[in-house]
Amino acid sequence: MAKVVPRPDHLSFWERIYFVEIFKGLATTLGHARKSLLDADHFKVINYPEVQPDLPRDYRARHRLMKRPDGSPRCVACFMCSTACPARCINIVAEESPDHHIEKRPAKFEIDLLLCVFCGFCVEACPCDAIRMDTRQAVLAGDNRRDFVIDRTKLMDWEPKDYPLEDTQSQKAPGGALHDQAMEAFKSGTYH
Amino acid sequence: MFLFDWIQAHPYQTVGLILPIAIPLILFQVLPLLVLLERRGAAFIQDRVGPSRAYIPIPGTGLRIRAFGMLYNMTDLVKLLFKENFVPPFAFKSFYWLAPAIPVATGLLTPALLPWFAPIAYQDGSAIGVLPGTLITTSSGLLLLFALGSLSVYGVVLGSWSSNSKFSLLGGMRASAMMISYEVSMGLSVLGMLLIVGSFDLTQIVDWQGHHTWGMFVQPVGFLLFLVSMFAECNRNPFDVAEGESEIVGGFHTEYAGVKFMMFMTGEYLHVLVASALLATLYAGGYELLPFPMPMFVDTGVGTSEVVWQWLDTYWIKAHLGGVLAVMLGMTGLLLIGFAWLIAGRRANYARQKAQDRDLRMREYALYTGAFSVLGIGMILGAIMSGLFLHTEPISRAGALAAYSVPIYPGWVDAVTAVIQFHVVIGKTMLFAWLFIWVRWTLPRFRYDQIMGLGWKVMLNIALVNLLITAIVAKAIGGGR
């Protein structure tokens, strides 16, 4: 919400001779300088590279692909995300899946992070909760442009232990807290 | 060795010969402090931490010395030195190269006219010699100072004109018009002080303030006008139209890079330093300690004492050097311990954060805290020692020399007094420099027509009225000189 500061219709005599107002301003800035000097807790900044920011989970950071209990991607190569993507940075090549319930799976799944605008539309578009942006990796660095095109392996390179227990979808992946349960369901064909 | 013998026989003359080199060098040491004050001060006013990352690793210990951001001066210097020395093809070469040198040159010349310590009377064979506190001794010091100061506008004008670029020229035109307009009210505002003291000699002006009161209490209006004019002279906010970066890129130094740009920046900071020193000299008592006399109890016989209001002037300092030194050292020691306490606070704050380099920083902060508290405690011990054991006596004189009324002290007393007075001047200068920085980060830039209106319609009139009233009062009270 923008704060509307009303403009004064006319300046009073004391405001027009500058000096009083100048001293008021000086007092304000000196107050800030004094607080910053005496109280290190006063700073609203963090010592960035040494202290990492505590990003919330719903911060739209680098993508990841969710996994089934057997470690294969949840993605069914439906192209919903690449269709929704305003930057057209998702490049999917589909192939036939051995699992006849699923039909398709991605043979290639690449996201060009240099093109990506981190809008999150792909996450919204995905019908099977297969792509997410909750890795909290906000700082991406690389030596060349190729480094920023991340493929399936990179997208699926995550560990369930880095995600909260409430995140049941992540915990069903190999190594997660709910993996054993999910694996049984997967084998008996009741998993979805 | 002839030279050695001469130095031994003429210690005061030797010091007089060294000072013209030493004082500019010392001022160059104050400059990085000023830049640090500007950067960290700006950061603190804006609730930021400010530059604090550049470090020197200490091999073997794994320590990193960051020196509170002081090292940025060094890194900046290296960066600017190794930048391409670019000269735009459309520039007028000779003036383009000359312009950056002018502000630095005038900035280095003007300190020669300011008194950094009280003139020292010494025994020179069978006569009394005087070592002046200024590098150039002249009875029209102030006039020369203003003449030199107004030359600095040439740096801006030549730089902007020879750059042959519209932005530069705009900045230069604005700056030259503004600086010349404000020179009028600057000269008129300082005239009041001159009328009261009755001399153009800066040493005499300071001496007068040491025995009456500081200029800013005698001439408050003149002081304010002079302060504002100084802001305009230095091209500092709120008068920095010469380089209004939001309007005309960099103003007069848009086309400058590398070392030449650094010269402009050095010139700017030198000007702030000189302007602050001038303010301290003209209106804050220069090297004098206090703006009022101190009550002293003097024994007037058995059991009775009388209160005498004593000015703490140079002779009083020399006679009570131990006590003065004790107060100065004690205050510095307390400041250092306070600083160590601040650093300890920073250390505790950093310990609470989940930082990767926590141990490294902890050790560095501990080093600072330890070093500054040891230094502070050492200073306080030194203060106690000097207060208890340091007593000074004038040299007893016989014959022709006894006729002089000025007491003569041994050389070390003169040296310590001069150093104390130099520190007093530098301290006051730094306070005024902080005022410059403080105002810069508080006020927005004036619009150009507002600057001109303020200069010609308001300040000039106030300066004239102030001068008139001062002249009448000075004539009525002082009888006119």
Ligand code: SF4
């Ligand atoms: S975040 Fe937006 S731009 Fe990036 S891949 Fe997803 S849909 Fe495309």
Ligand code: SF4
């Ligand atoms: S929308 Fe989901 S399932 Fe469809 S291709 Fe994209 S990631 Fe795969």
